[in-house]
Amino acid sequence: MQPALAPSTALSVEEVRSVRHWNEHLFSFSITRPASFRFRSGEFVMIGLPGDNRPLLRAYSIASPAYSDELEFLSIKVPDGPLTSRLQKIQPGDQLFLGRKPTGTLVTDALLPGKRLFLLSTGTGLAPFLSLVRDPDVYEYYEQIVLVHCVRHVSDLAFRDVLEAQLADDPLVQDQALVQFSYLPTVTREPFHTSGRIPALIESGRLFDGLNGPRHLDPETDRIMLCGSMDMIRDLAAQFDGIGFEEGSNAKPGHYVIERAFVG
Template identity: 60%
Template structure:
């Protein structure tokens, strides 16, 4: 059957909106990232998401929203995903290999974009888990460094290994021929773990509330005159961060009405 399937698939009609996988990396037993060829006509703003997926057993597309993790100038589109063993999509998506095809609906949308924020001095990217994906794009966007004096990326994960994707990316930026010079020392990376010992432990929300984040970074507080924020993580995280930012006087923005912060839920399963 195996051989028959493989032979058939070479003759099978192409998927609608097919994109060919070029690279897959497994970071932990819960996390993987992959790249696909970028459709020639696809333009997107850093921070946006697209619908991607596979054909379901019923022959219908099984699609989920995925933030584009690659920068808008890259030739490939990168995605960062959780693996849910009984998840309808990710139980299968985690097995993709270079050369395979996925479905990619070429209509990027989303609220985690520079256009939804008013000008400010500092920008904060607050992420948990796979919520770092849109920021993986935004920290490679020249506009991030043109628009702000300081850029902060916080990432809270359960374990140290779950930070690897983000840490490796941040470390690679200083040597990046395209963006390295712009990044300079403007970008501050603030990783935390909650379930495994690491140099900085605790939820970032706790570290904000008890003042640790401010004292470690030498900042007085968040304020609407200086700070802009983008939040991407679980529903509970997003709600807690919203309360913190609203409490500091920041208002939620949108594409149609820019303000001081924006929120989006990370893909969950």
């Protein structure tokens, strides 16, 4: 049995509610949410377990919508990872540390107003966008929301069933999502109906299939969030800079945003 954890001024102690293993190297889990915990869709928070001398903490994007009474997270499994080697073994009823101060730049406040919002993710970079696409305010800010999830294997497409159904079971956004939300999964190492990395989808025009507006990215109308592999983020950010997009922040909204805390 896991020993009881002790809260602190910076950390609360929360109970694991559910765990889902998507495949051998990907899992998601939900924990209790403190009544005082507030966050903006797209933000991240510190999650952890006891270490040798102090808590072992890592930043995790919150995947659940801001109105949920639980907090959900998506994680890879790293066999030798100091935290994930232990975290992947958690069971409902176990306890975790939760930071008290969520933060981040993958939020609508860091973007200028626009018409189309492109959420471009690889791997577990999907997590903050799961929160954003279930935020009713996002559907008020943008006419079209496009979520791209690029992975190596089909089994890596976590939450695919929910997203392919256009959030049909979400009580707050299901009606808007049916009209405004598009999900584009793409797989790079197995046969799938859409293949190729995100830059290839942009170059070929596949990214814009079924959308209103131009078949290219336009800083006048398009807003972009990037989350996932550092190589993808660096390459695309450089491409966007080259066609007139400006990176935004909480202090100065722009045309696209990345999570600097994860990229470095």
